[in-house]
Amino acid sequence: MKSTKLALAVLFLWSLASSSQEVQLTKKDSIVKSSWMVSLGINIVDDSGDEFGNLFDIKDGWHAVPFPSRISVGRYFDNGLGLEAIGTYNKYKEGKIVDNVVNPADVDYFGLDFRISYDLNMILGEMGFFDPYIGIGAGYTDANNQGRGTYNAVLGFRTWFSDHWGLDFNTTGKWAMDTENASNHIQHAVGVAYRFDVKKGLSRKGEEKLALLQEMEKEQQRVQDSIAAKQKADEEARLLAERLEREKEAARLAAEKAKKDAEDARRAKIENEVRNLGRVYFKLNSSYLSIADKKVLDKLVGILENSPSLAIEVSAHTDSRGTDKYNQWLSEKRAKRTVEYIISKGISEERIKYDAFGETRLTNECDDDTPCPEKKHSENRRSAFKILSNK
Structure with a gap:
């Protein structure tokens, strides 16, 4: 009876150990929780007067300049909220449609906006490199020789290549506070984003993995404590034999790699x-x-x-x-x-x-x-x- 219980305990412990090897925390389980971010890019303005009805009137309604024309600075918190300040410059081009009429001459465009954004991953769940967000805010725009305050709404996403570097794509609707003298318009933007003062933490999936691993460790410890001293000694002997075998295999692989590296170096030297x-x-x-x-x-x-x-x-x-x-x-x-x-x-x-x-x-x-x-x-x-x- 005792030997049967011991065998079952050993079998249970082996099952837990195998499961813990399958469940491991990786880099994918770690995400950026909070940071500062700056971005530099370009902006495109659609102030044709029908910008919300004809979004892709690129030829006649979109305005852009051929150099970096947008800069932003923001602070982003672990609750998903972000506070941002954005400065933009553009130029309404002669011959294009501005507020439903043909623009007679080039006119400068300036914008200074502030907004609060929210990371949609907080609702949708972490999607890796894809980081969608929405936001609202207000600002001041001088466009078509008319200054106006604006209410803003933004929809965008960022795609990250590393913890620090990524691209930011967004579209902002700007509604003039004084609708009698100024028009509403849309502003598209794309830029290179850099995060600093980054603080990381576990994603939801990572937290679930960590909790599971902790529970598995506790259960493993409980089962191990129930194993007899002789069984423990036999287990240590088995682990020692496996370790020696792994070391032997590692030494063999290291020798083969050293030989290959030497041969590759010789070939490279001849080719050079x-x-x-x-x-x-x-x-x-x-x-x-x-x-x-x-x-x-x-x-x-x-x-x-x-x-x-x-x-x-x-x-x-x-x-x-x-x-x-x-x-x-x-x-x-x-x-x-x-x-x-x-x-x-x-x-x-x-x-x-x-x-x-x-x-x-x-x-x-x-x-x-x-x-x-x-x-x-x-x-x-x-x-x-x-x-x-x-x-």
Whole structure:
């Protein structure tokens, strides 16, 4: 009977341990609770007189300037509320519709607004990087040479790439306090947002996970305390054996990684050496190697000698002067002469491939229809190197 109870206790403890491994707090369970935020972006004003009936009259009714025109500063609290101050500048463009008439000349637009916003995630539940909000407020706007106080309502969302950086998209309706002398209008905005003095906490899901983990820990402790000393010793011995096995496996993986890293470093070093060699450049209508060219090839030979598994391809080219047929023939001579020099230094021809492209792969604009100085033409008369195998 005692052995049966002990077996059941051990089975129950194992079940709890497996469940606790599945339920773990992660970064996704941690959210920003409060912060300061500044944003900088652009704003678009629709003051056509029918802005609420024709929201997307972009061509005739939307006004924007081609530079940052909106800045905001806000303080956001863990209860979902935010207090914000926003300054905007814009320009009503000549020829567009303003208050149902064609605007006769460019007119500056200035706005200073204050609002209270509310994070809809407090109602909808945390949606990760998507952060919708609503808000109300008031402000002062000087538009179309008319100053007016406004009542404001905003709908927007922010999308966060990290705890600090994100984008802010919003649309604000502005209703003039003096409706007889000033019109209502809409203001759209998008900007880069930066949060600082960030304070984080657990989301609802994270709090539920934490409570579950705490309950599971208590239950595990209760079951563990009921296990006999001998069973505890056997369990410790088993855990010790597992730990040693994990350490052995970790040591094996570390050794394999070190070996791979060393091999990757060796390959990278060889690739970098080949890349830094530069190219062989030929004189006009010539396939002969200069002293400088041979020095470059000697360095390549040294790399090949030190790396027996390295195989390369030599590609030869000409400038655009001359016929296509002649240039193809000349590039083949250049390729062969380059390869022959390398082979003459004791490198197996099986490790050297070559191809000739004539004037088909110019490195600049100097084609048959573009006059160029000799210096630019000389950049195309070359042999280049590419690694085919670097095991």
